[in-house]
Amino acid sequence: MKILNVHTLSKKYPIFIGNNILSKFHSLQGKFLKKTKKVLVVTSKNIPSKYTLELKRKITNAKVFSISLPDGERIKSDKYLFQITNILSKNNFSREDCLIALGGGVIGDLSGFAASIYKRGINFVQIPTTLLSQVDSSVGGKTGINNQFGKNLIGTFYQPSFVLIDSQTLKTLPYREMVAGFAEILKYALILDKKFFKWLEKNGEVILKRKNFKIIEQAIYQSCRHKAFVVKKDEKEKNIRAILNFGHTFAHALETVTNYSKTIIHGEAVLIGMVVASRLSNQLGYLPSVELKKIINLYNQLNLKFSYSKIVKNKNLKKVFTIMNNDKKSDGKNIKIILLKKIGSFIIKETTLKKSFIPLIEKDLKNGIY
Ligand SMILES: NC(=O)c1ccc[n+]([C@@H]2O[C@H](COP(=O)([O-])OP(=O)(O)OC[C@H]3O[C@@H](n4cnc5c(N)ncnc54)[C@H](O)[C@@H]3O)[C@@H](O)[C@H]2O)c1
Numbered sequence: 001m002k003i004l005n006v007h008t009l010s011k012k013y014p015i016f017i018g019n020n021i022l023s024k025f026h027s028l029q030g031k032f033l034k035k036t037k038k039v040l041v042v043t044s045k046n047i048p049s050k051y052t053l054e055l056k057r058k059i060t061n062a063k064v065f066s067i068s069l070p071d072g073e074r075i076k077s078d079k080y081l082f083q084i085t086n087i088l089s090k091n092n093f094s095r096e097d098c099l100i101a102l103g104g105g106v107i108g109d110l111s112g113f114a115a116s117i118y119k120r121g122i123n124f125v126q127i128p129t130t131l132l133s134q135v136d137s138s139v140g141g142k143t144g145i146n147n148q149f150g151k152n153l154i155g156t157f158y159q160p161s162f163v164l165i166d167s168q169t170l171k172t173l174p175y176r177e178m179v180a181g182f183a184e185i186l187k188y189a190l191i192l193d194k195k196f197f198k199w200l201e202k203n204g205e206v207i208l209k210r211k212n213f214k215i216i217e218q219a220i221y222q223s224c225r226h227k228a229f230v231v232k233k234d235e236k237e238k239n240i241r242a243i244l245n246f247g248h249t250f251a252h253a254l255e256t257v258t259n260y261s262k263t264i265i266h267g268e269a270v271l272i273g274m275v276v277a278s279r280l281s282n283q284l285g286y287l288p289s290v291e292l293k294k295i296i297n298l299y300n301q302l303n304l305k306f307s308y309s310k311i312v313k314n315k316n317l318k319k320v321f322t323i324m325n326n327d328k329k330s331d332g333k334n335i336k337i338i339l340l341k342k343i344g345s346f347i348i349k350e351t352t353l354k355k356s357f358i359p360l361i362e363k364d365l366k367n368g369i370y
Helices: 021-032 049-058 078-090 105-120 131-137 167-172 176-192 194-208 211-234 240-246 250-257 266-283 289-300 314-325 357-367
Strands: 003-006 012-018 039-046 065-067 096-101 125-126 143-147 152-155 162-168 334-342 345-352
Touching: 003 211, 003 334, 012 021, 021 162, 039 049, 039 078, 039 105, 049 065, 049 096, 065 078, 065 096, 065 357, 078 105, 078 143, 096 105, 096 167, 105 125, 105 143, 105 152, 125 131, 125 357, 131 167, 131 211, 162 167, 162 211, 167 211, 176 194, 176 211, 176 240, 176 266, 176 289, 176 334, 176 345, 194 211, 194 289, 211 240, 240 345, 250 314, 266 289, 266 334, 266 357, 314 357
Parallel strands: 012 162, 039 065, 039 096, 096 125, 125 162
Antiparallel strands: 003 012, 143 152, 334 345
């Protein structure tokens, strides 16, 4: 089992990464949740019940409650938030008690938010079961729900007591979700770590096809290490944490015009967004063409899609640009974009959409290549 410590101003906590380590829960409970008398496990219908059963078996000296919510982004809502906090209230959970998120990023974000506001904060443990949540959303403490006006608009920064990443849970994950998680792994390599990029050139297929779980754990460890490094510097996204949004401005536009449906899932949109951002980096004179070619080659080698012509068309182009202009990195006029200087090295540029994305995307639509 590998251990990685996350240091933030508000809390220091460990991430445990390993194979079959759900079974270690009771020893971690003994160490980190000494005073916990009640535990609520929040999970969702698509998470195989064997994980919930295994976890429940390993919780000792505490009364265990559990709730299995419907699947999908729509449960990141006030309705399900209050469903969770009502269970906590009804059963008189104290601050020493604990809420465990067992599932993907949706369950993690919703449960983390509930844990942060119930009695102004109770113990919280993340047990992420998708690749995306293992390499990204379970680390760093962002929690939240959506409302009618947009995604993640209501939330908190709330760090867990610990994160337990059991690579075995990936065995049951649909391939599409593996690809989505891989997008975030690749993101860390592109913005921060050329050596890691080279390693992914060699091991990408092994990871995606789940051929070797030791390699997968290494990829998770490296990703969490990079995220922990950034979060330590800037827990509340005042500056440097924004680099984790590389590729996300265009990605969010793709997700929004498709109404966050299964047409395109977050990681797939990020894959497309990262190629657009890399091409933009090249056109603006930063990323050398040979490096851009290496990125495209990796996509081709791993059969990762970067074409967006099925989603962005002339008829919704204006809408796409409006969404990008409303991005959190934009003040409505100028936008901060994350570009690559080379593979493994980023640059943050303040510019306008007109001087950056618009010409590139308009040209793409005209040429019909992407
Ligand atoms: N807090 C953050 O910093 C942060 C960062 C990135 C993304 N997010 C959020 O994460 C969410 C996306 O998370 P996600 O990609 O994990 O999606 P998800 O939570 O919707 O999970 C994807 C699908 O996989 C299923 N699943 C989960 N684990 C499984 C397993 N082991 N076996 C079989 N099926 C399994 C789920 O039921 C779901 O159908 C979004 O809401 C996004 O906003 C948050």
